Amino acid sequence: MATKQAPTRQAITLKGSTAIVTDFFKFAVNTILYQRGVYPADDFHLVKKYGQTVMLTQDLAVQNYLDKILQQVQKWLLTGGVTQLVLAIIAKDSRSTLERWVFDIHLQTSTEETETPAPSKPESQIQAEIRDILKQIVSTVTFLPTMDEPTVFNILAYTSESADVPADEWVDTDPLAIEASKSQQVKLRSFSTDVHRVEAMVAYRYDG
């Protein structure tokens, strides 16, 4: 990212912000899949990103799957059609949701117009915030319950009614919620570009 930054750029555009947010999702999802053992550890390899090493899956099928999802998410981000992304980790056998990683996406364009244009956030600071979130995801392993059973994941997108939905690719679904009585929630850090603000949260099943 740092190499792309043009010296002339003052404020981040919607397109640039969308790229940052999409990129963040890619790495966040990969980190979660790795840390929570959804895929075996040797499916992942190390890449440098955001000034730290991040695990990325090298399983082509998973890569393609995530790419397809993220492409659509990017489209939705550009139109502002998506309000929330959820990565649900589900027990393979019982199909019960064990963890829900929730990323709230807020558009903050309106505030930008009304107020005097705030000094745009330097990309390094955005990256630092993203790095903090990823580190926090890694650190959640310390308190999240261990998952002994095999798990699968699912990505849900909360979109506005008006958003364009590719009919045969995305389908309305169950929110894969965890029963409120058995759910614990931990709010994670957030990051913001000039256009988007992403707030992260993890809810996990915890039976007393």
Place this chain on the structure above:
Amino acid sequence: MPSSENPQKTPSRRSRNEAKTPLTPSLTHALNNLSISAIPSPGRARRSKSASKSNLADITNPFIADPSRPSKPNGFSKSLSSGTGYSLSKSLSGNRSRPGSPTKRTLSGNGTPVMTEEMQREASGGLIKKGKGLASQFDVVKNDYVPPAKTEMKRSKSQPAVKRDRMYPREPDTVAIDQSDRFITNRAEQDLAATLELMHLNPKSSSPGHTSRLAEAANLPVNKRVLAFHEAPPASSSDPLLAKQREIVKPLYARPGALTTSSGGTTGGKARKIASQPERVLDAPGIVDDFYLNLIDWSAQNVVAVALDKSTYAWRADTGSVSHVGDVSEEASHVASVAFSEDGAFLAIGTGTGSVELWDVETSQRKRKMDGHQAQIASMAWNGHVLSSGCGDGSIWHHDVRIRNHKVMELLGHVGEVCGLKWRSDGQMLASGGNDNVVNVWDGRVADSVMTGGEVESCSNAKWTKRNHTAAVKALAWCPWQPSLLASGGGTNDATIHVWNTTTGARLHSLKTPAQITSLHFAPHKKEILSTHGYPTNAVMVHAYPSLERVAEIRDAHESRVLFSCVSPAGDVVLTGAGDENLKFWRIWEVPKAEKKKGVSQGSMDGGVRDGILAIR
């Protein structure tokens, strides 16, 4: 309520007609009203009557014409009725019937009724029906009192909201309520949307269609869709062999305690310190590293027998001297099990080819060779003169060592090799564990071969058959201080200790351990269980009973998996043998003094077991 309205119509109309009449008739009519409208308590009527003098009247039933009216100065009421009744009678000309409903707020403070816009609107719109009686309120109910809000509350309770709505057209809140049902909580749409959002967390409403149907039924713009990509995420496509290997190894790491250090046992107050170093180490070169064998035993005479491949050695714990008991016969490949008779005089040696040999330990002479089994004898147990042997083909034989036809009974309950075999100390039950993951408990009664005329009785019905283990059951232990208790421990894939009540057949306790269980012992003098483990911990563990909390653990007691163990006859030292060709003596328990004496006096079955020999030199 309509019933209370009706009787009022006539009197109230009359009251207007009689507005100019003298006080008395007017009063009687008011009293009429009272009786007709059935005011609950006469005291209330009295109060309203008396209150009329101080203008505090009419906090009671709105349908009653105020009895105080007639007591007003006639001139005042006249002026009211003439002044306001005129304009009203015009607008309300068609409306003849009206109850005496007092709407006092329409009267201004100085007694002049104020015709509000709303009234006019309603009047002209023909809204004023029999319940309203605007006209009547101006001639019957007068100017004098603006009721407190409390009064209105009272009334609203006494009649339906809709009615109240008509009765009090002026009240702003009734206008707001106008269209709604009072039984349905009135919420703003935002609130409902929030409720729906909450319902997402409700599993019962989490079916995909439900929320949308709910939203549709509530006519709500829930501008959110929950979408998922149409395909499921792909399964890991990495090397299936690797995945399988990982799956096999996983339980080793997933087990509780698998990653803690040997000293870092967080076991609460139960933990006890035991020496983590062995008291003594013996070299056992060539000991067979095989989980299924039972290659060491410790006799009541304080002699340790160790089988090293084909040879068997006796190590006397009291002197430390070693003697070579003997080698098994040429055709036998190796020694698969050793077992001392209860008095420690004879050593039974089971071979890899299926024969059982009896050796005299003192003289190192082979006394007897009992053939018949077709496979390796991996486990043996003594009960008096009966030696039970567990064979690789799954059969268990009872040999009566005194008689020529030694095979007196056959127990067929395993389909895999019998690797664990233990008699209960009273000889009433025999427990066997096999490579088929089954634990069997047999009735210990052996038919006398003489009585059956040399026929070998075969039994295939175990008293209890337990299939809870998921791996070979080698570790078996009867409890010395509670005879019905049997502990059994499974191999690598199971690594679980189950404690059974053999009287009822119930499983009393289970404990998952970090590694394969190779042997189990109940502590003779303490409520504890000792277990030895294979890879990865290679540990000796002591668990409290019945809590099964970890009392102590010696991590990496051997460099290889701990395969064999036996407890000293005194009950304080445990000997372990492992694939690293070492025998190690661990002082796990202490012998209580009183117990020791008792044990000596009891253990005088062979002319008094010496105090001195129950110690390791």
